[in-house]
Amino acid sequence: MTTGYTAEQLRTAAAEAVRAPSLHNTQPWRFRLVDGGIELAVDPLRRLPATDPSGWGARIACGAALFNLRLALAVAGTPATVRLRPYPGDPDVVARLVPDVPRRPTPAEQSLHGAISRRFSNRAPFWPDPVPADARWRLGEAARAEQCWLELVIGTTAVNAFAEIARSAHRVLERDPAYVTERTRWIRSEPSPDGVPTGAGGPQSEPQDLLPQRGFGGRDRAPGRDFEPEPLVAVLGSTGNTATDQIVAGQALQRVLLTATDAGLAVSMLSQPIEVPGAREALRLSLGRFGTPQMVMRIGFGQPGRTTPRRPVDEVLDLPVVH
Numbered sequence: 001m002t003t004g005y006t007a008e009q010l011r012t013a014a015a016e017a018v019r020a021p022s023l024h025n026t027q028p029w030r031f032r033l034v035d036g037g038i039e040l041a042v043d044p045l046r047r048l049p050a051t052d053p054s055g056w057g058a059r060i061a062c063g064a065a066l067f068n069l070r071l072a073l074a075v076a077g078t079p080a081t082v083r084l085r086p087y088p089g090d091p092d093v094v095a096r097l098v099p100d101v102p103r104r105p106t107p108a109e110q111s112l113h114g115a116i117s118r119r120f121s122n123r124a125p126f127w128p129d130p131v132p133a134d135a136r137w138r139l140g141e142a143a144r145a146e147q148c149w150l151e152l153v154i155g156t157t158a159v160n161a162f163a164e165i166a167r168s169a170h171r172v173l174e175r176d177p178a179y180v181t182e183r184t185r186w187i188r189s190e191p192s193p194d195g196v197p198t199g200a201g202g203p204q205s206e207p208q209d210l211l212p213q214r215g216f217g218g219r220d221r222a223p224g225r226d227f228e229p230e231p232l233v234a235v236l237g238s239t240g241n242t243a244t245d246q247i248v249a250g251q252a253l254q255r256v257l258l259t260a261t262d263a264g265l266a267v268s269m270l271s272q273p274i275e276v277p278g279a280r281e282a283l284r285l286s287l288g289r290f291g292t293p294q295m296v297m298r299i300g301f302g303q304p305g306r307t308t309p310r311r312p313v314d315e316v317l318d319l320p321v322v323h
């Protein structure tokens, strides 16, 4: 193929890409058309210096947006060939997508694409019903299809050991005033195109909770409405931990999240044990896996909830670069 993508194709696909999750809903991405190729870059103005000093979270979010972008282009009949981090001199550019041979989308692409607009982080308690074996298998396959692994933490002992690692990481983070200030700055009690709305924050945490909840100013909890006693915890990992591995993991994360949504499952993310280096290593050792944990998810059957706002797509598009 010699012809490139058009500005209209970019705009349509970017509008779906921005539905990806991001730390504190910062939406740290920019999109532009360069010589007929779509380029996705980290937005340096939306970094979180205290929460995400290494840029791991921004790369995971951009990887997730990249997966949506790939799906949107494929479903429109113009799938992309993707190069990750194409410019060594410009590491903020996450990917460059050029048109591949046009083809019809596969049924799998169509169902994952259909889940983009329905997916959201569900931080409320889930029903106690277990996640069926075939759905667990599909989630693992979704991670493997994107060169990552998904380890399910099974059994009370393993879940309790994980919870201990997660709670201690949470305590370490909460002791850092810069981290707390940053988290508080992204809580939104009024309608806003970014940040975490208080209504999406889940119920206030209580001492009996097994897993630590990042505080986003959630609602008071109705009496007796506790979290599920044995949550399904899933750890997503990649083979390495380079910047490229993190972008790969972001794509795998989104594929797992969309697969869960398509299977009628709810998910919330908890990344405290990823953000604290000692906790991340303890988690890796407890799983007995090579590679690096990149995200933790709580998966189950949730109550209905709402998607969170995004900035208008035109705010994340850069004007075409003219040579």
Ligand SMILES: Cc1cc2nc3c(=O)[nH]c(=O)nc-3n(C[C@H](O)[C@H](O)[C@H](O)COP(=O)(O)O)c2cc1C
Pocket (backbone or CB within 6 Å): 019, 020, 021, 022, 023, 024, 025, 056, 057, 058, 060, 061, 119, 120, 121, 122, 123, 195, 196, 200, 214, 268, 269, 270, 271, 272, 307, 308
């Ligand atoms: C790298 C990363 C880390 C995240 N960590 C957490 C977390 O620790 N706790 C949490 O409740 N949500 C976490 N999230 C979810 C975001 O807060 C959420 O995606 C964002 O607010 C947008 O909401 P949505 O997922 O409903 O679209 C994380 C998301 C990403 C991409």
